Amino acid sequence: MTMPSDIYQHLILVDCDGGRGSIFDDLTLLKDLPNNCLLHLFWNNSDVAINEKLQRLKTNAQCHLHPSLLLNVKNSADAELIYFLGKSVIQYSSIIIVGEGDEIYREVVESVNKDFGKKKTIELVKIDDSKSCLLKLIEQMRKRNNENDYCEEKYRLVQGLPYAKCPLCTKAFKTIAARNAHLQAKSHKQKLVTNLMTDIKPEQKILQPNMSTKTTETKTKTLQCPHAPCSVKQKKFNKKGLKQHNKDVHSKLEMNFSNGSSLVPH
Structure with a gap:
C-alpha cells in the first residue's frame, strides 16, 4: 500500500451511473481544478452514451477513468468505487463521494469517520443540479485549501499529483519532507542563508540567530x-x-x- 503524502490532497470519487456523468458536460470547468485534486470516475461500461462522454477525459492528468469490468451487472460501478476507496483512503486528506444517497455509500462514510475521526474529511455529495455541481466542488476544495494553508503556487502538477517545488531550483518532490531534505544540501543551504539575509535590513542582521555574519564593536575610551x-x-x-x-x-x-x-x- 502506498504511504500517505504529507501534502494536503483531495480525492473525488464519482459514481457516473444514473445520469451523474452529466456534471462533466462542460469540460472547460476542469481547467479550474486545484492542482492537489484527483478525480476518479466509475460507471457501467454497457452505457454507450456515457462511455463516449467520459472517454473525452482520458487525456486529463487529474482524471482517472474506471469503466466496470463486467457488462450489464447492476451496482458493478458502486463495488469498484468502494474497492478503490479502501485501497486509497489513507493517502488523502479530503475525500468526496459523488453519488445518490445509497445506503452502501452512507455506510462507507460512517466507517471511515469511525476509523479516522477528525484526521480525515469524507462526505457523500448528492447532485441537485448537474450544471453547477462541479463548480461547487471546485469552490469547496479551494475553501479547504485555504483552511489548511495549501498554496498552489508552491506546488507543481506531476502526472496528476501535486509535487512540492524547490524555491531555489527546478526540482519538485512528492512530499514536503523530501523537499526540505533537498534544501539541506550544501549548495542550497548557502543559497537559503543568502536569500534570508537579502530580506533583512542591514541594521537587523546582527540580531539574526545562527547566521555566519560577524560583528565587532569598537569602544572609544574618553x-x-x-x-x-x-x-x-x-x-x-x-x-x-x-x-x-x-x-x-x-x-x-x-x-x-x-x-x-x-x-x-x-
Missing part, C-alpha cells in the same frame, strides 16, 4: 582633564586630544605660575 582649576573641566577627550589640551593650556599655566602669575588664565 578622558577628562585632571587639572583643577580648568576652564574646560567637563569636556571629554580621547588620549591624543587630552595630551594636546594639556600642552596648549596647562603647560602655559605652569609657565605663568613659575613667573608669579595667577593660576587662573585670563
Whole structure:
C-alpha cells in the first residue's frame, strides 16, 4: 500500500451511473481544478452514451477513468468505487463521494469517520443540479485549501499529483519532507542563508540567530582633564586630544605660575 503524502490532497470519487456523468458536460470547468485534486470516475461500461462522454477525459492528468469490468451487472460501478476507496483512503486528506444517497455509500462514510475521526474529511455529495455541481466542488476544495494553508503556487502538477517545488531550483518532490531534505544540501543551504539575509535590513542582521555574519564593536575610551582649576573641566577627550589640551593650556599655566602669575588664565 502506498504511504500517505504529507501534502494536503483531495480525492473525488464519482459514481457516473444514473445520469451523474452529466456534471462533466462542460469540460472547460476542469481547467479550474486545484492542482492537489484527483478525480476518479466509475460507471457501467454497457452505457454507450456515457462511455463516449467520459472517454473525452482520458487525456486529463487529474482524471482517472474506471469503466466496470463486467457488462450489464447492476451496482458493478458502486463495488469498484468502494474497492478503490479502501485501497486509497489513507493517502488523502479530503475525500468526496459523488453519488445518490445509497445506503452502501452512507455506510462507507460512517466507517471511515469511525476509523479516522477528525484526521480525515469524507462526505457523500448528492447532485441537485448537474450544471453547477462541479463548480461547487471546485469552490469547496479551494475553501479547504485555504483552511489548511495549501498554496498552489508552491506546488507543481506531476502526472496528476501535486509535487512540492524547490524555491531555489527546478526540482519538485512528492512530499514536503523530501523537499526540505533537498534544501539541506550544501549548495542550497548557502543559497537559503543568502536569500534570508537579502530580506533583512542591514541594521537587523546582527540580531539574526545562527547566521555566519560577524560583528565587532569598537569602544572609544574618553578622558577628562585632571587639572583643577580648568576652564574646560567637563569636556571629554580621547588620549591624543587630552595630551594636546594639556600642552596648549596647562603647560602655559605652569609657565605663568613659575613667573608669579595667577593660576587662573585670563
